Amino acid sequence: MPIAGRKVPPVAVELEHATVASPISGREVELPAMWNRMFESRVLTDYGPDGFAQISALPGGESLEWCYGCGKCVPVCPVDVVGEYGPRKLHRKVQTGTDLFTDPDLWLCTTCGNCLRVCPKEVDMMQIMPAVREAALTDGGTVPAELQDVFEKTFRYGNALGANPRRRAQWTRTAGVPVRILPSDPGPVDVLLYVEDYWSYHPRGQDAARAFARVATALGIDWAILGHEEKTVGDSQRLAGEKGLFDALVEDVTATLAKYEFARIVTPDPHAFNALVKEYPKRGHTFDVLHYSQLLAPLAGQLAWQQELSLKVTFHDPCYLGRHNGEYDAPRTLIEAIPGVQLIEMGRCRENGYCCGGGGGGMWLDGFAREHTAERLSERRVREAAQTGADVLAVCCPYEVSRFEDAAKSTGNDQLKVRDIIELIDEALGHGPADR
Numbered sequence: 001m002p003i004a005g006r007k008v009p010p011v012a013v014e015l016e017h018a019t020v021a022s023p024i025s026g027r028e029v030e031l032p033a034m035w036n037r038m039f040e041s042r043v044l045t046d047y048g049p050d051g052f053a054q055i056s057a058l059p060g061g062e063s064l065e066w067c068y069g070c071g072k073c074v075p076v077c078p079v080d081v082v083g084e085y086g087p088r089k090l091h092r093k094v095q096t097g098t099d100l101f102t103d104p105d106l107w108l109c110t111t112c113g114n115c116l117r118v119c120p121k122e123v124d125m126m127q128i129m130p131a132v133r134e135a136a137l138t139d140g141g142t143v144p145a146e147l148q149d150v151f152e153k154t155f156r157y158g159n160a161l162g163a164n165p166r167r168r169a170q171w172t173r174t175a176g177v178p179v180r181i182l183p184s185d186p187g188p189v190d191v192l193l194y195v196e197d198y199w200s201y202h203p204r205g206q207d208a209a210r211a212f213a214r215v216a217t218a219l220g221i222d223w224a225i226l227g228h229e230e231k232t233v234g235d236s237q238r239l240a241g242e243k244g245l246f247d248a249l250v251e252d253v254t255a256t257l258a259k260y261e262f263a264r265i266v267t268p269d270p271h272a273f274n275a276l277v278k279e280y281p282k283r284g285h286t287f288d289v290l291h292y293s294q295l296l297a298p299l300a301g302q303l304a305w306q307q308e309l310s311l312k313v314t315f316h317d318p319c320y321l322g323r324h325n326g327e328y329d330a331p332r333t334l335i336e337a338i339p340g341v342q343l344i345e346m347g348r349c350r351e352n353g354y355c356c357g358g359g360g361g362g363m364w365l366d367g368f369a370r371e372h373t374a375e376r377l378s379e380r381r382v383r384e385a386a387q388t389g390a391d392v393l394a395v396c397c398p399y400e401v402s403r404f405e406d407a408a409k410s411t412g413n414d415q416l417k418v419r420d421i422i423e424l425i426d427e428a429l430g431h432g433p434a435d436r
């Protein structure tokens, strides 16, 4: 049984005498000891259908019941590596009486999608978890305080960090190149950079945003940002259960976008990318959207490299760029184009990439996850990255730099530097090392 989410070896139950009575002759047969543990009394029909009935009644919650117990999802679930998890185990817990609406397990799934990739019955945690979380939120269920705080900040300020919207473009002042901000400089533009929250406000995200500004300018890309008019696209809030907040953000974001003329949206954030590609069209808003790696990969041959970096680099696939949207090659094309960089893959990469723990609201649940699992997923991933012998763990999701830098410190792997790919490109273009 799991204790506070930690794996505990099972205790074998040995009976002193184990016999089976024949229902026909009544004769009792003594069983050898190796079989004893099989005959603990167990009455399967005691389990009621209520848990599944409640979940199946929710739009999106139907598929948990489809599980037929093959167990393929458990070994690929990142949370099971640090606890007791995976759709199969959740199915069993619900079957045996766990109320998922109030259980801490409700908040541990990162919606990384690795279970759905292997599930023959298409049990879909990306539908089940948001549906049950939304019901828990609506019915006053137990919502972790740190997540509730992020919902409130997003509602009030339009970003998960609770930062002043007027400071959204402050990072541009130290980019070293002019950055066009549409509200003060309107007119048609090719690329609208949807900066999102962590590149706008987090100090390490801002480093990457400034690097992007220099690289895009060096390539002669016609690009601009929305500045203080930008709000988060809201995908992680949706997956964490705040569908109402997401719907309101879709209205706000699309109303702002409708004011400007642009050919393409480019974003560094795989979560924003996912929502703009998959969720906004369901609500009638379709755009031409690229992740920044997809914009730059075809242009890699045009970059005027100034120096070799002489680094061994391993790369972490963001779940919402890779598994959820099928883009594995563009980031690798960029890494391999950088002079002096040797790419070393981790064992779990591409389709089977290990989640950093930030998806589905996990970005804001580190404290909660620490209480209910043996180790944070970011720590687990950093240890895998360090085992490759790489100098640098390269990322291309704004959630990951700060998560992995914290994890590198807490696991004693300070020698492993964490860099957004765009920072490595910027450095090799001679725009200054990011020697933090």
Ligand code: SF4
Binding pocket: 066, 067, 068, 069, 070, 071, 072, 073, 074, 087, 088, 115, 118, 119, 120, 121, 122, 123
């Ligand atoms: S892979 Fe699908 S069917 Fe198999 S145990 Fe997991 S959820 Fe159930």
Ligand code: SF4
Binding pocket: 076, 077, 078, 079, 080, 085, 086, 087, 108, 109, 110, 111, 112, 113, 114, 115, 116, 125, 126
């Ligand atoms: S989506 Fe990811 S974290 Fe959630 S149950 Fe499936 S494999 Fe585990």
